[in-house]
Amino acid sequence: MHIVIIGGGGMLGRKLALALGRRGEIGGRAISQMALADIVGPAIPEASFPVTAHRLDITDRAAVDGLLADGADVIYHLAAIVSAQSESEFDLGMAVNLMGSINVFEAARALGTTPKLIFTSSIATYGGEIPEMIEDWTALNPQTSYGAQKAAAEMLLTDYSRKGFLDGRGLRLPTISIRPGKPNKAASSFMSSIFREPLQGREAICPVDPDYAHAYLSPRRCVENLIIAAEVEAEALGMNRCFALPGRTHLIGDMVEDMRRVAGDAVAGLIRWEPDPEIQKIVLGWKAHFNPAKALALGFVRDDSFEDNIRFFLEDDIEG
Numbered sequence: 001m002h003i004v005i006i007g008g009g010g011m012l013g014r015k016l017a018l019a020l021g022r023r024g025e026i027g028g029r030a031i032s033q034m035a036l037a038d039i040v041g042p043a044i045p046e047a048s049f050p051v052t053a054h055r056l057d058i059t060d061r062a063a064v065d066g067l068l069a070d071g072a073d074v075i076y077h078l079a080a081i082v083s084a085q086s087e088s089e090f091d092l093g094m095a096v097n098l099m100g101s102i103n104v105f106e107a108a109r110a111l112g113t114t115p116k117l118i119f120t121s122s123i124a125t126y127g128g129e130i131p132e133m134i135e136d137w138t139a140l141n142p143q144t145s146y147g148a149q150k151a152a153a154e155m156l157l158t159d160y161s162r163k164g165f166l167d168g169r170g171l172r173l174p175t176i177s178i179r180p181g182k183p184n185k186a187a188s189s190f191m192s193s194i195f196r197e198p199l200q201g202r203e204a205i206c207p208v209d210p211d212y213a214h215a216y217l218s219p220r221r222c223v224e225n226l227i228i229a230a231e232v233e234a235e236a237l238g239m240n241r242c243f244a245l246p247g248r249t250h251l252i253g254d255m256v257e258d259m260r261r262v263a264g265d266a267v268a269g270l271i272r273w274e275p276d277p278e279i280q281k282i283v284l285g286w287k288a289h290f291n292p293a294k295a296l297a298l299g300f301v302r303d304d305s306f307e308d309n310i311r312f313f314l315e316d317d318i319e320g
């Protein structure tokens with residue numbers, strides 16, 4: 001199997017590449033080669049099969065065609081301009097999240113082999129005047145430019161799948177926490193940094209109140225789900241190619257108490273509570289409660305509790 005990961009230099013792309021390098025197979029079929037592409041040069045993980053790294057910009061259609069010149073069985077499209085940056089840089093968000101996604105879909109279509117295309121959408125596609133509990137059939141009503149760009153790309157992914165141009169699987173990710181590395185430009189960045197930084201002995205700012213509720217998934221379980229997405233049979237997906245991944249909904253205050261239980265008072269005391277109206281304007285519009293029935297029926301997984309997220313961070317990502 002030939003795997004391509006676009007956005008392979010990002011947090012999830014790197015972890016996915018590492019996991020696939022270790023596994024060497026998807027759904028019992030051996031991986032024969034893997035190409036990683038990103039606007040920043042992706043690192044090559046250890047693997048028993050050849051892995052290549054490509055620096056490319058998905059807004060350049062010819063570059064995406066060049067990347068797929070050797071064909072592909074599974075294409076992961078994870079490249080994106082994340083939420084707060086898409087809000088502050090509208091044109092960049094449109095160019096990458098919508099037009100860049102269309103370039104990826106068109107390049108996949110041009111292969112003529114109906115490759116599997118796994119696209120990472122977001123629960124930011126939900127919002128506005130809809131019921132508090134999100135069901136699989138709840139209408140998308142994004143309240144940010146990022147969410148709107150993801151929703152538009154989802155519609156096209158579904159149509160390209162219906163036409164047989166590609167075999168699309170669009171996953172609406174909850175917030176992935178605890179995210180390793182540096183803070184990014186997602187409005188949700190604090191949902192990782194208030195745990196990641198104190199667990200590594202550093203202060204962090206929480207811009208929302210302790211009763212703020214949101215849905216989370218650990219990076220480890222997210223990567224497992226990205227792999228499951230390539231294993232699910234097309235027939236099992238039916239007509240709804242895009243759906244919410246399972247997460248767990250927690251209050252920020254409860255998550256901090258989980259961290260206090262695992263790591264102690266001194267660590268939890270490193271959080272400074274400083275409300276930020278700009279961040280709140282985005283994140284208070286996101287929906288928190290989900291019934292991801294379709295994803296669970298298809299075998300997608302979630303964490304058992306937020307203590308899992310903390311434990312996985314300590315096992316997989318803590319520095320030093």
Ligand SMILES: NC(=O)c1ccc[n+]([C@@H]2O[C@H](COP(=O)([O-])OP(=O)(O)OC[C@H]3O[C@@H](n4cnc5c(N)ncnc54)[C@H](O)[C@@H]3O)[C@@H](O)[C@H]2O)c1
Pocket residue numbers: 006007008009010011012013037038039040056057058059077078079080081082096100120121122123172173174175176177184188
């Ligand atoms: N992490 C989360 O909480 C979360 C939640 C919902 C959805 N998602 C989606 O999951 C995907 C991966 O998320 P992540 O956390 O790894 O994000 P990330 O920002 O770490 O990775 C995205 C990658 O896309 C690359 N990229 C940006 N513009 C590009 C361009 N023009 N051409 C090529 N590459 C480009 C970036 O360099 C980056 O490496 C994204 O599509 C994101 O929207 C993530």
